[in-house]
Each structure stands twice: as C-alpha cells, then as structure tokens.
Amino acid sequence: MFSLYKKELQSFFFSPFAYVLTALFMFIFSLAFALQIGNLDSNTLKFSFPNIFYNNFFYFIFIIPILTMRSFADERRGGTEVLLISSPLSVFKIVMAKFFAIATVFLFMLAFSLFFPIVTAINGEVMWSSLICAYIGFYFWGLACIALGMLLSSLTEYAIIAAILGEIIMEGLLFLDNFALTSLVAAYPALDSIVKWFSLQHRFYYFAQGMFRLEDLIFFLSAIAVVLAWTTIAIEKRRWSRA
Amino acid sequence: MVEIKNLTKYYGRNPAVRGIDFEIRDNEILGFLGPNGAGKSTTMNIIAGFLPSTGGTVIVNGFDITEQAAQAKKCIGYLPEIPPVYPDMRVEEYLNFVAGIKGVKKADRKQQIESAMERLRITDMRKRLIRNLSKGYKQRVGFAQALLGNPKILILDEPTVGLDPSQVIEVRNLILDLKKDHSIIFSSHILAEVSAVCERVVIINKGEIMAIDTIENLRKSMVSKNQLSLKVEGDKDKVVRLLKDIRGVGDITDINFISTGVYTYKVEIETEDIRKEILSVLVANDCGVMEVSMATLDLEQVFMKLTTQTQKRSSLEELLDESPADADEPDNKEE
Structure with missing residues (x-):
C-alpha cells in the first residue's frame, strides 16, 4: 500500500501538477489577503485569516476536483487499473493509498499558505490558536471534498468529466451552504437544522471562530469514511457490471 | 496448478464465456487460441482476478481466486493485452513500484528487478520515461512487470502483438526459458505463434471450448x-x-x-x-x-x-x- 501511496505522490510532485495547483491556491489566497489589508479598519488594525478561507470558499472549492480528477479515471483510461486490481492489494487499500496521497498534496498546499500569517506575525501579531483551529477545519473540509472527488473520478473514464462533475457537485454544496443562510430556511426550524447539519461551510464556520467542536470533527470524519467506502463499492461494482 | 471449472461470464445479457473447463498443469505452456472476440481476454482477466466471473470457479495453486484473492493473486504474473504501464514513470521506477504493490520484500526487490530487466533486455532503458519507449519496449516492460514477485503462473495475453519479427523470436525463447519454473498460459490468434511454443492448446470460439489437444495432434492433422x-x-x-x-x-x-x-x-x-x-x-x-x-x-x-x-x-x-x-x-x- 505504501508503494502505491509513494507512486501517487510522485505523480503529483514529479510533474508540474502539484506546483501549479499550489501556485493557484497561493494566488487566490494572496488576492484575498491584499483585499483584507486594503480594508483594514484604521482604528483596530485587525483582520481575520479564517475569514479569508470562509469568504473564498467559492474559489478554493474549484481546486479540489482538479486535484482528484485523475485518481481513478486515468488508471482506467491507461489500462493500468488491471495492474492494480490484479495485484494482491484489495480495492479498499488502493482507495486509501490514493486518498492519503491526495491528502498529502492538499496538506502541502495548505502549508504553503502559512506564508501569509508568518509574514504578518513578523510585522504584527497573529492569534495562532484560532488560526490553527481554522486550518484544521479547512483541512477536514478539504478531505471530505477530496473523498467526493475520488468517488466521481471512479465513475468515469475521462479525467476532465470527473473534474466537471466535481465542480457541479461542489457548486451544489456551495448552494446548500448559502441556502442554509436564507430567511426561507430560517422560517422552518426543522429544515434549518437539516440543511445546516449537512452544510460543510457551516461546519467550518465553528472552526473559523476558533471553536473546536468534536461534533464537527466527527461529521467530517464520518463523511470521509462513507464516501471512501462508497468509492470502494463503486469500483467493485464496475468490475461486476463492466460491459 | 490452475483449475478452471465451468467458468461463465456474462456482460449484461451477452455471454462472453460459457461453461469453460480446463487446467494448466505444472511447468507447461498452454496455448489459448481463438479468433478476436472469442473470450480469450475475458477468461484471462478472470483467471488473473481482474474480473469476477458470473459462475464457476478458478483455483490457482490451491487458492480460490474470489475467496482467497490475495493469496491467489500472489501466485500470478499477468501481462494484459495492453501493457499496464504508466507513461510518466521511468522503467526502473515503474518496476520498483510494481514489486512494491506485489509485496516483494525490500531486500529482494533490487535483485528481482535486475533479473527481470536482464531477461527482457531492457537494462539499457532503465532510466527512460516509458512514454518515450516504442511499442515493443513497452510490451517488454509490461512483461518484466509480470515476472516480479516470482509468480508460479504467468498469464500472457497476446504477448507478441506489435513486436517486430526478431523480437517475436526473442519473446518465444524467453517463454520457453520461463517454462522451467513457471506454468504459462499464453493466448494468441496466430496459430504459428502458439504452435512454436506450446505443448497443449485450448481452442476457444464464441465463449466455448472447441477442442483441447496437444500440438503434435494439431500438426498431424494439418497434413x-x-x-x-x-x-x-x-x-x-x-x-x-x-x-x-x-x-x-x-x-x-x-x-x-x-x-x-x-x-x-x-x-x-x-x-x-x-x-x-x-x-x-x-x-x-x-x-x-x-x-x-x-x-x-x-x-x-x-x-x-x-x-x-x-x-x-x-x-x-x-x-x-x-x-x-x-x-x-x-x-x-x-x-
């Protein structure tokens, strides 16, 4: 399993792929950072890094499907799926190895974005505890989206279709996030609690506030587990019904 | 070594393989012959554990391919019709990866990779990106991959397709050489190919076995x-x-x-x-x-x-x- 993990990592880092995506991530982050500074309240001189994440979900959310689109679609296309499945590795292990590899790349991207708080800390003061909490929240949000992206990649042979499907689903999730904040939903308490329960951004909101709630962590972990299990089943199912 | 009993595979409603029975004996080269679309690749995919069968059993070295998949797969080296190589990897790197997923111990990896590369004569290509290799060399890299982990059974799906005549002869000699310590099943739609290396042939058409016989009988019957x-x-x-x-x-x-x-x-x-x-x-x-x-x-x-x-x-x-x-x-x- 470690060999597959290593190979997956190499496919990201020995190609421009990981670096271009990291650059894109940094670019989005830096623009938001510049906006925050431009908007500084002259009295308090305060701004919030978690807010950068929170306000730019729309942009960050587009990076994940690009990260995951190739995971299974390319294996199918290149005929290398045969190699993996006829190897002694179980499908679940294959899924996990790929998931951890992408999770590592995502961690790499996030680590780079620490550049901004560090620069700020040199010239000012940063509330590290709340920042780290926001980073943890954002990372788990990302992992849940990665699992989802891998599921979509396992359903198609074309990486680009996996990416587009991913964007659609992500857009749907984003809609759910915004929908949760509408007055329509607020008018029906039952609906409100359901929509908020599923809203990833809402979960992230608590992390962004510096609140580490076990409930949210468990939500993300179980969402990841369910989607990865689904991915495993989807691949197994395709072996049975391939035509 | 490998026993195939009443193997059946349906793709949707279309039967690809219908009730096939045969066995691969120890240290023999079994030819698997049939026209395109006869069910050769399907059968081989099932034996290699890539596709599940609709019915019937495959026992590899005493392990059922569905029940004890991991153990059974460890006994198999599989070269599919399209060599399963990653174009972005270098030859040695790729073989190292395959040895890893096949669970070859770290200490043995280097030696196994060297000997596989030597057998396929790709040692000079070890640092080349697979994407830059010719079809023949890709095929050889795919073949080398199948040898890693010293599997007892080799499943070769049309291993000579796309090779030039001298490479074909090389591959034939290699297969004959491998016979010493492997059981080999080898598919082809070219009769001359099969008759050059195999002792027994299974002839399959439209998912059913037409005949299983020795190559001598095949030759005799041709006169x-x-x-x-x-x-x-x-x-x-x-x-x-x-x-x-x-x-x-x-x-x-x-x-x-x-x-x-x-x-x-x-x-x-x-x-x-x-x-x-x-x-x-x-x-x-x-x-x-x-x-x-x-x-x-x-x-x-x-x-x-x-x-x-x-x-x-x-x-x-x-x-x-x-x-x-x-x-x-x-x-x-x-x-």
Whole structure:
C-alpha cells in the first residue's frame, strides 16, 4: 500500500501538477489577503485569516476536483487499473493509498499558505490558536471534498468529466451552504437544522471562530469514511457490471 | 496448478464465456487460441482476478481466486493485452513500484528487478520515461512487470502483438526459458505463434471450448494424406486433361496462376502410389514439373475450420476429419 501511496505522490510532485495547483491556491489566497489589508479598519488594525478561507470558499472549492480528477479515471483510461486490481492489494487499500496521497498534496498546499500569517506575525501579531483551529477545519473540509472527488473520478473514464462533475457537485454544496443562510430556511426550524447539519461551510464556520467542536470533527470524519467506502463499492461494482 | 471449472461470464445479457473447463498443469505452456472476440481476454482477466466471473470457479495453486484473492493473486504474473504501464514513470521506477504493490520484500526487490530487466533486455532503458519507449519496449516492460514477485503462473495475453519479427523470436525463447519454473498460459490468434511454443492448446470460439489437444495432434492433422500439390509449367487445360485421364485422380482444385504458363494445382489422389504415374505422364507430354509435395492445409485453413465449427469436439482429429465439403469451403471462397 505504501508503494502505491509513494507512486501517487510522485505523480503529483514529479510533474508540474502539484506546483501549479499550489501556485493557484497561493494566488487566490494572496488576492484575498491584499483585499483584507486594503480594508483594514484604521482604528483596530485587525483582520481575520479564517475569514479569508470562509469568504473564498467559492474559489478554493474549484481546486479540489482538479486535484482528484485523475485518481481513478486515468488508471482506467491507461489500462493500468488491471495492474492494480490484479495485484494482491484489495480495492479498499488502493482507495486509501490514493486518498492519503491526495491528502498529502492538499496538506502541502495548505502549508504553503502559512506564508501569509508568518509574514504578518513578523510585522504584527497573529492569534495562532484560532488560526490553527481554522486550518484544521479547512483541512477536514478539504478531505471530505477530496473523498467526493475520488468517488466521481471512479465513475468515469475521462479525467476532465470527473473534474466537471466535481465542480457541479461542489457548486451544489456551495448552494446548500448559502441556502442554509436564507430567511426561507430560517422560517422552518426543522429544515434549518437539516440543511445546516449537512452544510460543510457551516461546519467550518465553528472552526473559523476558533471553536473546536468534536461534533464537527466527527461529521467530517464520518463523511470521509462513507464516501471512501462508497468509492470502494463503486469500483467493485464496475468490475461486476463492466460491459 | 490452475483449475478452471465451468467458468461463465456474462456482460449484461451477452455471454462472453460459457461453461469453460480446463487446467494448466505444472511447468507447461498452454496455448489459448481463438479468433478476436472469442473470450480469450475475458477468461484471462478472470483467471488473473481482474474480473469476477458470473459462475464457476478458478483455483490457482490451491487458492480460490474470489475467496482467497490475495493469496491467489500472489501466485500470478499477468501481462494484459495492453501493457499496464504508466507513461510518466521511468522503467526502473515503474518496476520498483510494481514489486512494491506485489509485496516483494525490500531486500529482494533490487535483485528481482535486475533479473527481470536482464531477461527482457531492457537494462539499457532503465532510466527512460516509458512514454518515450516504442511499442515493443513497452510490451517488454509490461512483461518484466509480470515476472516480479516470482509468480508460479504467468498469464500472457497476446504477448507478441506489435513486436517486430526478431523480437517475436526473442519473446518465444524467453517463454520457453520461463517454462522451467513457471506454468504459462499464453493466448494468441496466430496459430504459428502458439504452435512454436506450446505443448497443449485450448481452442476457444464464441465463449466455448472447441477442442483441447496437444500440438503434435494439431500438426498431424494439418497434413492431408490424399492431396497432392503440383506446380507445373505448361498449358493449364492440357495439364488438367492429362491429369484427369490418370486412373485414381479425383478432383483438381485450387488452380492458381503463378507466372506465364505456370500454375499450381491441388490434386486429389486415391493412393500415394499414383504420384509416379502423374509425374511420368506430365513429363512425357512436355509439361515441366517444377514442384511436387503432399498438400498441407495451411494454418489459416485449419484455424478457419476449427473456429467455424459450431459443435464441441473432444480432439483436434475429430474436428478436422469433418466431411470434405465443409473442409473445402474456405478454398472455394478464395477462388
């Protein structure tokens, strides 16, 4: 399993792929950072890094499907799926190895974005505890989206279709996030609690506030587990019904 | 080594393989022969554990491929039809990766990779990106991959497709060499290919086994005892007339133009003894006999015959001893 993990990592880092995506991530982050500074309240001189994440979900959310689109679609296309499945590795292990590899790349991207708080800390003061909490929240949000992206990649042979499907689903999730904040939903308490329960951004909101709630962590972990299990089943199912 | 019992596979409602039974014995090379779309690749994919079967069992070295998948897969080296290589990896890096997922111990990896590369003669290519290799070399890298982990069973799906003639011979020799410590199943739609390396053949068509027999029997059945092949210089009609006058000569078929005044003929004869008479008659009438030989069914004809059968036979001989009307069919078409 470690060999597959290593190979997956190499496919990201020995190609421009990981670096271009990291650059894109940094670019989005830096623009938001510049906006925050431009908007500084002259009295308090305060701004919030978690807010950068929170306000730019729309942009960050587009990076994940690009990260995951190739995971299974390319294996199918290149005929290398045969190699993996006829190897002694179980499908679940294959899924996990790929998931951890992408999770590592995502961690790499996030680590780079620490550049901004560090620069700020040199010239000012940063509330590290709340920042780290926001980073943890954002990372788990990302992992849940990665699992989802891998599921979509396992359903198609074309990486680009996996990416587009991913964007659609992500857009749907984003809609759910915004929908949760509408007055329509607020008018029906039952609906409100359901929509908020599923809203990833809402979960992230608590992390962004510096609140580490076990409930949210468990939500993300179980969402990841369910989607990865689904991915495993989807691949197994395709072996049975391939035509 | 490998036992396949009543193997069935449906793609949706279409049967790809229907109730196949055969076995691969220890240290033998089993040829798996059939036209395109006969179910060869499907069967091999099932044996290798890539596809699950709809029904039946595959026992590999005592392990059921579905029940004890990991153990069974460890005994198998599989080279699929399209070599499963990653274009963005270097040859050595790729082999290292495959050794890893096959669970080869770190200490043994280097040695195994070296010996696989040496066997396939890709040692010089170790640092090359696979995407830059020619088709033949990609095929060899795919082959090298199958050897890692010292599997007892090798499944080779058309291993010589896309190779040039000298590479084909190399691969054949390699397969013969591997026989010492492996059981090999090797598929092809080219009969000559199979007859060059295999001891036994399984002939499959439309998902069903047509025959399982030794290659000797296949060769024997290819010689047709009562047909003479002639190449004669002289007027075509005259030659035919002369031949027809000889007692014991049956049908004359397959008259083919070779060059001006030279034709080939296939002559049915009752006994071999009249060969002399035929020759003397032709020579006496000023027809230059250029070649005489016992006609053999060429490999393609045998193959056509085998694969156009609809009924299941127990041996090749039985298959080939069908009524002559059937046998001549491909010939007539060619005319």
